[in-house]
Amino acid sequence: MAEFFDLASELNIASVDPWVLRIPIAEPVVTPMGVVDSAIALFVKVTEKSGETGWGEVWCNFPRYGAAHRATIVSKTLAPFLQSRSFAGPGQAWDAMHRASHILALQSGENGPISAAIAGVDIALWDLVGKRLNQPLWQLLGGRSDKVSCYASLGRAGGGEALIEQGLQRGFKAFKLRVWDDVDKHLTAYVNARKQIGDDCELMADANSSWPQDRAADMSQRFAGLNMSWIEEAIPVDAPTAVWQDLAQRSPVKLAGGENMLSREAFEQHIATGVFAVLQPDMCKWGGFSGGVPLARCIVASGARFCPHIFSGTPGLLASGHLLASANTADGSLEYGIEYNPPRDDFITHAFEDGKLVLGDAPGLGVVLDEERLATYRVRLA
Numbered sequence: 001m002a003e004f005f006d007l008a009s010e011l012n013i014a015s016v017d018p019w020v021l022r023i024p025i026a027e028p029v030v031t032p033m034g035v036v037d038s039a040i041a042l043f044v045k046v047t048e049k050s051g052e053t054g055w056g057e058v059w060c061n062f063p064r065y066g067a068a069h070r071a072t073i074v075s076k077t078l079a080p081f082l083q084s085r086s087f088a089g090p091g092q093a094w095d096a097m098h099r100a101s102h103i104l105a106l107q108s109g110e111n112g113p114i115s116a117a118i119a120g121v122d123i124a125l126w127d128l129v130g131k132r133l134n135q136p137l138w139q140l141l142g143g144r145s146d147k148v149s150c151y152a153s154l155g156r157a158g159g160g161e162a163l164i165e166q167g168l169q170r171g172f173k174a175f176k177l178r179v180w181d182d183v184d185k186h187l188t189a190y191v192n193a194r195k196q197i198g199d200d201c202e203l204m205a206d207a208n209s210s211w212p213q214d215r216a217a218d219m220s221q222r223f224a225g226l227n228m229s230w231i232e233e234a235i236p237v238d239a240p241t242a243v244w245q246d247l248a249q250r251s252p253v254k255l256a257g258g259e260n261m262l263s264r265e266a267f268e269q270h271i272a273t274g275v276f277a278v279l280q281p282d283m284c285k286w287g288g289f290s291g292g293v294p295l296a297r298c299i300v301a302s303g304a305r306f307c308p309h310i311f312s313g314t315p316g317l318l319a320s321g322h323l324l325a326s327a328n329t330a331d332g333s334l335e336y337g338i339e340y341n342p343p344r345d346d347f348i349t350h351a352f353e354d355g356k357l358v359l360g361d362a363p364g365l366g367v368v369l370d371e372e373r374l375a376t377y378r379v380r381l382a
């Protein structure tokens, strides 16, 4: 089992409640994984026998119907396990959940959904402990500043001028656009984006694993003159190591990835090859804080850039911000989807200052959810 981070704070869990949320969005977003026509999120509320509560979030963006299944893993598998014993701290609970579900994950082939469900519960437990100790998580986890750099992530390659302008006005200094299929189809959008943001801002591309292995290096060549900071998931993460190494040698732009690495071992394997200049774990998919804090330290120590992947509601975004803040890294940057995202934007009061998310001094994640309002979007499960 993976190394985990912990703090002594006894936990006696009374309930673990998954909240599946579906909020319609006006303009559907087309991605290589499917069309996104509503915002779906899975929040988790943990209540201790003392009455203390914490909120977390489980990654559930794809497949679009996957949230209900992950919610059921939380309510039918993790909740009874957590309610049946006490734990010395959230890290011990994270480790115990992984151990208890190990054979189920193997037999079902569902390591991904189970790890994500555990990660979301872990985030809720850390929020609870932070509130109990009356400290914001960034501070409790050893961070020196409550402000984290964010980059603006655009869901589409073209037509983003207005969003980029909005991002510039909000103080963002880095912008990532999506690209898939043939680069030529999208290259104009990148050339225009570079002109719009100027030479002082960073520009990145995310291919979402969609390029053919044998053409990815050629694709990268076409970005060479645009001073790109990275190309993300140029090819699927499970491509053979030799293919990744070959690509890294031939790509003029640095490679990024990590959102689809789902174990500490997977990260260590990729860190060892040095292929990725930028590593982007998603703590709502694997790790939460208990697995995420030691992983972040390992990434920073390796010299790679730590830039957490996140596309979530408020609990997931804030958790990722606290995790990045805890890593005390100068070049880390948090993904921030620039487009309107109801599960995040309708439930957040945190400020952005000069392209940085200000986590503040509120204990735990600092999330205060209006449960009555949240309930209007809740999808009731059978």
Ligand SMILES: [Mg+2]
Binding pocket: 206, 208, 232, 233, 259, 309
């Ligand atoms: Mg990505």
